[in-house]
Amino acid sequence: MTDTTAASLAAPAADKPAAGRPRRNLIALVLFLAAIFLVPVAIGDQFVYHVFITICLFAGLSTAWNIVGGFAGQLSLGHAIFYGIGAYAGIILMNMGISPWIGMFAGAAVAVVAAIVISYPCFRLKGPFFALATIAFLEVFRVLALHFSGLTGGATGLMIPLKLGWEWMVFRERLPALVIVYGMMLVSLAAAWWIRSHRLGFYLVATRERESAAQAAGVSTVKVRLIAVSVSAALCAMFGTFHAMYLTFIEPAAMFSLTTSIQIAMFALIGGIGTVFGPLIGAVFLVPVSELARGWLGAHALGLHGFVYGIVLVLVVLFMPNGLMGAMKRMFGKAEPERGVQAASVAATPRASERPAIGHEIMVADHLDKHFGGLHVTNDVSFSLKEGEILALIGPNGAGKTTVFNMLSGFLTPDSGGVKVRDAAGNFVSPTTPGDFAAIGVGRTFQIVQPFAAMTVEENIMVGAFHRFHDVGDAREAARETAHRMGLGPWLNAEARGLTIGGLKRLEVARVMAMQPRILLLDEVMAGINQTDVRRAIDLMLSIRDTGVSIIAIEHVMQAVMSLSDRVIVLNSGQIIAEGKPQDVVRDPTVIEAYLGKEFTHAHA
Numbered sequence: 276m277t278d279t280t281a282a283s284l285a286a287p288a289a290d291k292p293a294a295g296r297p298r299r300n301l302i303a304l305v306l307f308l309a310a311i312f313l314v315p316v317a318i319g320d321q322f323v324y325h326v327f328i329t330i331c332l333f334a335g336l337s338t339a340w341n342i343v344g345g346f347a348g349q350l351s352l353g354h355a356i357f358y359g360i361g362a363y364a365g366i367i368l369m370n371m372g373i374s375p376w377i378g379m380f381a382g383a384a385v386a387v388v389a390a391i392v393i394s395y396p397c398f399r400l401k402g403p404f405f406a407l408a409t410i411a412f413l414e415v416f417r418v419l420a421l422h423f424s425g426l427t428g429g430a431t432g433l434m435i436p437l438k439l440g441w442e443w444m445v446f447r448e449r450l451p452a453l454v455i456v457y458g459m460m461l462v463s464l465a466a467a468w469w470i471r472s473h474r475l476g477f478y479l480v481a482t483r484e485r486e487s488a489a490q491a492a493g494v495s496t497v498k499v500r501l502i503a504v505s506v507s508a509a510l511c512a513m514f515g516t517f518h519a520m521y522l523t524f525i526e527p528a529a530m531f532s533l534t535t536s537i538q539i540a541m542f543a544l545i546g547g548i549g550t551v552f553g554p555l556i557g558a559v560f561l562v563p564v565s566e567l568a569r570g571w572l573g574a575h576a577l578g579l580h581g582f583v584y585g586i587v588l589v590l591v592v593l594f595m596p597n598g599l600m601g602a603m604k605r606m607f608g609k610a611e612p613e614r615g616v617q618a619a620s621v622a623a624t625p626r627a628s629e630r631p632a633i634g635h636e637i638m639v640a641d642h643l644d645k646h647f648g649g650l651h652v653t654n655d656v657s658f659s660l661k662e663g664e665i666l667a668l669i670g671p672n673g674a675g676k677t678t679v680f681n682m683l684s685g686f687l688t689p690d691s692g693g694v695k696v697r698d699a700a701g702n703f704v705s706p707t708t709p710g711d712f713a714a715i716g717v718g719r720t721f722q723i724v725q726p727f728a729a730m731t732v733e734e735n736i737m738v739g740a741f742h743r744f745h746d747v748g749d750a751r752e753a754a755r756e757t758a759h760r761m762g763l764g765p766w767l768n769a770e771a772r773g774l775t776i777g778g779l780k781r782l783e784v785a786r787v788m789a790m791q792p793r794i795l796l797l798d799e800v801m802a803g804i805n806q807t808d809v810r811r812a813i814d815l816m817l818s819i820r821d822t823g824v825s826i827i828a829i830e831h832v833m834q835a836v837m838s839l840s841d842r843v844i845v846l847n848s849g850q851i852i853a854e855g856k857p858q859d860v861v862r863d864p865t866v867i868e869a870y871l872g873k874e875f876t877h878a879h880a
């Protein structure tokens with residue numbers, strides 16, 4: 276990557292954060308958190324204490340849920356499993372004379388094991404199917420708690436032994452309980468904040484937004500989600516232990532309850548799913564509504580408080596689709612991202628004075644065969660790519676080009692044949708998964724662009740940069756440099772969903788270039804962009820090639836194919852029908868017949 280381009284483009288004002296805003300936000304946050312502790316202490320009323328203890332409990336639980344449901348986008352409705360495990364671990368061990376402080380960690384350990392065992396198969400399910408599977412597991416745990424009555428007390432439930440004091444986490448007064456749950460809530464918030472602002476958080480959101488694109492950027496999507504669910508489960512179990520001590524009595528229907536699970540998720544949904552502090556805001560707003568409605572209306576008419584609570588929820592969802600956090604952002608400053616922004620034209624990219632010589636083979640496709648049912652999509656496809664070469668892969672729609680790309684990047688496994696890639700040490704290896712391909716330096720774009728829509732342009736590119744850098748600051752710097760080079764500098768802080776198709780195509784290339792790949796697979800990056808940008812994109816690709824990157828490009832824009840490629844391979848009905856220099860291939864009668872048509876030949880005669 277040439278530094279000259281980055282240096283020559285002045286950083287636009289748009290990517291500088293407004294000075295003073297983070298500091299103001301931090302002060303507001305500290306005051307808000309302090310108020311959650313100080314208000315009940317100042318009022319001193321038992322009911323107010325109870326409301327604030329419940330706020331802290333649900334804020335903590337919901338923040339933990341949000342790591343999985345919000346950041347990773349896995350809508351779990353079974354999180355009461357982990358809360359219940361923590362509750363039972365705490366009381367069972369307390370009955371054996373072991374302090375709940377130890378029971379809390381024992382429960383967390385059991386919850387982590389349960390979370391991994393449950394989630395690993397469930398992560399294959401999407402959307403409502405994942406949610407239904409988690410509900411089914413919740414029911415299993417409730418039945419197990421009923422069945423093993425020797426341990427759990429069955430339907431009769433379990434009481435805590437009458438032991439008071441800090442050691443046993445049981446108190447006559449409410450203040451110590453508030454101190455404990457408030458501290459735990461801060462831990463939960465700190466964990467969520469840490470995850471969201473580090474590489475793991477970027478990877479989780481990328482996985483949520485576009486799993487394939489995340490995998491192509493080298494993200495082990497299963498691993499990051501398992502880490503998320505483990506942290507989330509451990510935190511929920513710890514809150515479960517605390518709550519069991521606070522309630523002094525537990526039974527299966529209350530501990531492994533779908534209602535609790537839904538409530539945990541709902542505070543995050545109402546507050547602002549996927550944001551660090553949304554669940555806290557949701558709990559602060561909804562717990563008092565729920566408790567006061569119960570207190571004031573519960574005695575007048577059975578179920579009236581639930582009705583009022585339901586109305587409040589419906590109103591919030593109707594008028595604040597992005598939750599309370601979204602509404603607060605609109606009111607207090609952070610402007611909505613610009614829609615339909617057209618990325619600036621790619622700056623003329625200075626080229627190296629001499630291109631490096633074409634070297635040895637770096638990637639070999641060896642007799643690739645692939646069927647989809649009865650359709651023979653690729654039939655004995657063999658070719659190789661050399662170091663520093665640009666190879667164009669052309670052919671009519673449905674010829675099998677993208678299928679070949681999917682096999683060259685680990686997204687599809689060939690029925691027979693294989694792919695070999697030369698590693699940095701010069702040895703040929705046979706990667707199999709997208710992660711293996713990314714690790715060895717193969718980067719790819721997708722024909723249908725796959726932006727991480729909820730992330731900014733900068734964050735999108737950072738996901739690629741994290742392949743090289745663990746540190747957020749380093750990844751950000753690399754992403755900015757790449758963005759300026761790709762003409763995306765002015766939109767670093769715009770959400771990717773606001774870019775036009777041309778901008779999104781460029782973002783795809785920028786994300787993969789931030790990985791510094793040795794081999795670049797470009798799938799129709801010129802489709803849908805205007806003539807001027809095609810010319811500039813050609814210059815950009817040549818400058819990428821000049822840095823020693825080997826490129827395979829699927830392309831229908833023949834102007835680009837002719838001026839870019841060193842060699843062309845033509846695919847038709849899954850078979851290679853021609854291979855050679857571009858000027859020779861376009862004169863080949865078979866290629867004219869199958870793909871180009873006579874008009875092309877006449878126009879270029």
Ligand SMILES: Nc1ncnc2c1ncn2[C@@H]1O[C@H](COP(=O)(O)OP(=O)(O)OP(=O)(O)O)[C@@H](O)[C@H]1O
Pocket residue numbers: 647650652670671672673674675676677678679722
């Ligand atoms: N997952 C799949 N399941 C079933 N059929 C598929 C699948 N993916 C692709 N196909 C079919 O395989 C054939 C080749 O598709 P492919 O996308 O590889 O073609 P292509 O050359 O990239 O076409 P285009 O230029 O339109 O992108 C098409 O007939 C397509 O419908």
